[in-house]
Amino acid sequence: MAEIELSALSKQCLDRRIGDIDTLTKETSMWAQERNIKKATIKWKFTKNDARSKLNRHYTKLQN
Numbered sequence: 317m318a319e320i321e322l323s324a325l326s327k328q329c330l331d332r333r334i335g336d337i338d339t340l341t342k343e344t345s346m347w348a349q350e351r352n353i354k355k356a357t358i359k360w361k362f363t364k365n366d367a368r369s370k371l372n373r374h375y376t377k378l379q380n
Contacts, residue, residue: 320358324351 329347334340362370 324356 325344325347329343334343
């Protein structure tokens, strides 16, 4: 989820050169406040069970 938020930040807020750290801090804080006020969520395209079946090969099996 962090990668998704960083991607949104990059596209929505950091789409231009920002000259100094103070401006960067102020702009990213305002962006985060707006996302929190809007209660921005992620709309997943697949279910938890779909993810488990598709990603199963990436996880090692635990033996009892």
